[in-house]
Amino acid sequence: MTAVSAPRISSRLAGIKPSPTLALGARIQRLKAEGRDIIALNGGEPDFNTPEPIIEAAKLAMDAGLTKYTPTPGAPALRAAVAEKFRRENGLSPRPEETIITVGAKQAVQNALLALIEPGDEVLLLAPFWPTYADQVRMAGGIPAIVSTEMSEGFQPDLDRLKAACTPRTKAIIINSPCNPTGAVLERPALKEIASMALTRGLWVISDEIYERLVYDGFVPQSIAALGTEIAARTVTISGASKAFAMTGWRIGYACGPLEAIQAMNLIQDQQTSGAVTFAQEGARAALALPDEEVEAMRREYDARRELMGRRLLAISGVRLQMPKGAFYHFPDFSAFLGGRAQDDFALAELLLEAGVAAIPGSCFEGPGHLRLSYACSREAITLGLDRLEAALAGLRA
Ligand SMILES: Cc1ncc(COP(=O)(O)O)c(C=O)c1O
Secondary structure: OOOOOOOOOOHHHOOOOOOHHHHHHHHHHHHHHOOOOOEEOOOOOOOOOOOHHHHHHHHHHHHOOOOOOOOOOOOHHHHHHHHHHHHHHHOOOOOHHHEEEEOHHHHHHHHHHHHHOOOOOEEEEEEOOOOHHHHHHHHOOOEEEEEEOOHHHOOOOOHHHHHHHOOOOEEEEEEEOOOOOOOOOOOHHHHHHHHHHHHHHOOEEEEEOOOOOOEOOOOOOOOHHHHOHHHHOOEEEEEEOOOOOOOHHHOOEEEEOOHHHHHHHHHHHHOOOOOOOHHHHHHHHHHHOOOHHHHHHHHHHHHHHHHHHHHHHHOOOOOEOOOOOEOOEEOOEOHHHOOOOOOOHHHHHHHHHHOOEEOEEHHHHOOOOEEEEEOOOOHHHHHHHHHHHHHHHHHHHO
């Protein structure tokens, strides 16, 4: 038999990187298992347990035999509850058939990209951004078009920079408010400008609002699709159970948008995962029916941790910080400490890991010079982690 060359992995994956946040998380788990003492400020998930009524609802669902497929776009009762949630909390008015339940919000973003863009299309991303967006755009055959935002401008987008990045191939913009990693919340004037640009340039808007319940300083989150029917007709609004209800492992996301887009997303999901886990959907239905106080108690605790971590960071000379308005991350700028023993934010994160505190390099989010520090961990962990960080930075200065 003549041997031919071995089959290759698809070129579709050229340039796709493993999720840096998940990779660092796995590495820290390994180091901890080897006995290393590490304060993990790298996490992207709530440290709270899923509230009991949600767990109870899923158990009851299993006992009642809800262990079979649901329709691909979700159990009708959950879709109705999600439509009601988007009406109540977001000022939108989707019919249940204009909603879809996905396997985490991550799948909703991927479905939307696969459904809405053509190979070669450009998708605007506001940096710093969650790295998954760029890789999902590439997996859909698109090209990420990165537009920077500045900490000194509260990470709000600059319209001129956005317009300058638009080309005839620009097909969509992804926005994320509150933002992972900056914690910035897009203000109404910025949303109006983005909406008006999307309308005049004929763009789709993918609005990832997964952190919408975790906002501080009295901020009321705002959905771009609520600005008017025209912008609603070209926006896919995405949220999910993972962050607000401490349900990351349940893998339930949801989205709403124009019927045509949701049907296209459904078509993709039909050939991909089918519906999300049936009893997890029942858990999500219980989550959406929880009294506000359940989420509010967690939000208040995040707020206290945000203040604690913010105060500690601001007390370190040379650290620049924009107080986050939402999500559960600080994204301070450590540029003043770079160039010597720590050449860049990757080297700084390595050095901090040696010192027993884990953070994610800002470059993973297209925010070089920064680190992402999560406050989805106990106050004790924050205090100890910041003690180590402060000592390591003092060592760098010396
Ligand atoms: C901005 C953003 N969107 C979506 C997700 C994914 O959410 P899920 O776990 O529901 O897939 C994350 C998770 O870290 C995120 O930070």
